[in-house]
Amino acid sequence: MRRCKVLFIVIVLMLILGGCKYPTLEKAIAGTIPFEVEEVLHKTKSDGITIVLYTTNAEDAGEQEEKVLGVSFFEGNDEDGWKNDGPNGWEHAESETYSVYHENYTKYDEKGNVLKDIYVVFGEIKNNDIDRIEFANQDSEEYKKAKMIEKDGKRYYVGIGFRPQVRALNGNEEVIPQK
Numbered sequence: 001m002r003r004c005k006v007l008f009i010v011i012v013l014m015l016i017l018g019g020c021k022y023p024t025l026e027k028a029i030a031g032t033i034p035f036e037v038e039e040v041l042h043k044t045k046s047d048g049i050t051i052v053l054y055t056t057n058a059e060d061a062g063e064q065e066e067k068v069l070g071v072s073f074f075e076g077n078d079e080d081g082w083k084n085d086g087p088n089g090w091e092h093a094e095s096e097t098y099s100v101y102h103e104n105y106t107k108y109d110e111k112g113n114v115l116k117d118i119y120v121v122f123g124e125i126k127n128n129d130i131d132r133i134e135f136a137n138q139d140s141e142e143y144k145k146a147k148m149i150e151k152d153g154k155r156y157y158v159g160i161g162f163r164p165q166v167r168a169l170n171g172n173e174e175v176i177p178q179k
Contacts, residue, residue, distance in 0.1 A: 021081030032084035042149050050074040053158050068092035073105040096179040099123035100166045121164045125155040131171045133157040135164035
């Protein structure tokens with residue numbers, strides 16, 4: 001009788017733990033992000049984690065829906081399954097030029113040691129004079145070009161760095177301040 005109980009508990013745990021994975025990234029996005037994903041803007045991999053930048057709708061105090069940006073972190077592949085493994089949040093702030101949002105993904109081992117630390121910077125570009133967005137790690141002046149994304153007449157960007165500082169440049173290499 002005891003063996004049956006142990007076997008039953010093991011089977012239930014396998015089903016529970018196995019049920020956390022999805023066969024495709026698209027199904028994991030649809031099934032695990034706690035907001036209705038309107039559109040996936042960009043997917044990229046960093047240190048074995050797939051980072052998904054998306055838009056969702058948020059209601060403001062006036063009950064109007066507004067498109068906002070979100071980022072989620074997924075672990076896995078199509079063979080072993082996909083699991084949402086990170087914070088699921090969205091960000092929004094009004095800006096005349098461009099917005100800057102930061103999201104951090106940190107994974108620890110059972111002893112509390114950091115296994116992975118991925119810092120994502122992203123936002124929307126509203127000023128048509130902005131030619132590119134660059135970012136540099138904090139305490140560095142070595143800027144890298146952020147990935148620019150155009151969807152439905154809007155422009156977005158995403159970059160991966162440690163607590164990055166962000167700047168926007170026009171075609172003449174002049175910095176455009178964030179307002």
